[in-house]
Amino acid sequence: MKLQSKYIPLAATISLFAAMSVFGAVSYTGFLSPQVFLNLLIDNAFLVIVAVGMTFVILSGGIDLSVGSVVALSTIVLAKLVQHLHWDLMVAIPLVLCMGTLFGAFMGWLIQRFRLQPFIVTLAGMFLARGLCYLISIDSISITDEAYTVLAQTRLHLWSGGPMVSISAVLALVVLAVAVFVAHGTEFGRTVYAIGGSEHSSVLMGLPVARTNVLVYALSGFCAALGGVVFTFYMLSGYGLHAVGLELDAIAAVVIGGTLLSGGVGYMVGTLFGVLTLGVIQTLIMFDGSLSSWWTRIVIGALLFVFCVLQRVFEAGRKPGV
């Protein structure tokens, strides 16, 4: 049986993840326990959620640099509402999600309506959201609300006494499942792929390009806000300096997950494995103990390099014939 060429990048990512896990299992005792792998998901739940939104944006041929700031803004708004103004969680969380969605939709509208470059618009959005954080509070606001801490510390055992996951990890998987359905099973998803392939052709085909472009950024804003909510679950605080550089991690995860940066090609599942690969690198460096943490950045950079070059090779290979 021959692997279809469109699955090769995805297969490469999954193999990489598997290879790294095997390497960890061979090198370090205690690495190969289910909890170590579930922790990858627990520790990176917010990144999975944010990266899912980013995947939609990149699939459509755009980029969203504002997600890290929107995460920070969400944490601080939540903290302010819950801690200082004593709002109910059930009101505060939906409000934050709406805010993130609107923020994304506004950027998408600017990009679509005035033909602006996504890079610059979301860059300005990044400044704006970070700035708004500091307008709300310069200091970190810690959340001590009881309902909140209970929610954050709840652990669900897979079986009694067995390994456990947090609510955020479950939430991340739910978001991923919904995203897989939206990307591959709905008209919206197909339009996103089509726009990424060729926006011009999509317009000519009569696809709702304008609407989809705005929706993609709205979706990314929603995911970033949800990522922010999940982020507060384990920081239990809101702070303007939370999630600095998260947009880069998210982009890196999407790229390592096999999504083409030029748009149109990629899988949501790839993004999950992209995030998990980043997580495994961190875990490996942690288990090793002798390597300093900045090696993480260098290894991620090197991986990005390898995957980008591979993507180019695939693109070049696909052009003639086929």
Add this chain to the structure above:
Amino acid sequence: MSTLNAPSLVKRVQTHPLLWPVVTLVLILMVNASLNPGFWMLQWRDGHLYGSVIDILNRAAPLMLVSLGMTLVIATRGIDISVGATVAISAAVAALMVGGKLVITDGVAQHVSRFPMWLAIVCALLTALACGLWNGVLVAKIGLQPIIATLILMVAGRGVAQLLTDGQIVTVYYPPYFFIGSGYLWGLPFALFIAGFVYLLMHLAVTRTALGLFIQAIGINPAAARVAGVRERLISICVYAFCGLTAGIAGLIISSNVKSADGNNAGNLLELDAILAVTLGGTLLTGGRFSLAGSMIGALIIQTLTSTIYSIGVPPEINLVVKAAVVFVVMLMQSAEFRRAVRGWVVRPAAGSHA
């Protein structure tokens, strides 16, 4: 814009590409002067000038340098988001090599550098050049999108800088090194001379040779430029390498100014300020049209804006919101769709009042 037909002076001013950047700068300066009566005051003390304006010029020098390099990159339709990381790496190399240890000779305590200072500077600049070259090769040879190619160095570069400095802030104890960032020449900050010199060099290169034309051609249509015989790849690589070099010089100035190198924070968000400065200066982000003088003014606008925000007692946090507002306004002004939309809204009432 040839002056052969001698169009009226007013017309020439109105269509001059530097009009809007200059107007913006003058407006911000006027706001400053009205808020702070001593703004224009200059004092001659210890053989050099003191004053808010000098201070702004001094602080703007690194941003000016990075913006100059960025201008050429953007002119070729690229973007370099790794300049902040390059600044951090170059600062780390310089600080590590200069270092400075206390030596007591004939009872006189003296700080000497670990390597000769010129060697440290050369090594730092070569490292920065290598960073730029790496970006250029990824973009021009391998064909990655510029934002992604430079993203790699942006992510890994800070790790490299931290690795070099072992995650610590490396302090420099060698006084001659401080001259680069905080010395004065003929009464003016030395850093300003460096920026001025680089500007002059680039200005000559793009106006006295065909280089400026080639860069514009690549920005407007790379494929057509290549067909027309422009060595597109080589020029692209050189442009990125040069951008790395200017970031390296900025790294020297910054590390010399704060007498240390901080792998974590040196040059943080500098890439965004530089891109903003370049756009404010009238360079199109879509490539093709660029203005070196505009970028210098753009850098001054950003530094003045920052200083204003600090000096009028508004919390510095508002800085980011103000910058965001400026970016939004500038990019909307640059958008043809937006100008058309605005014309659609105002064309009727404005028709009568328009001179």
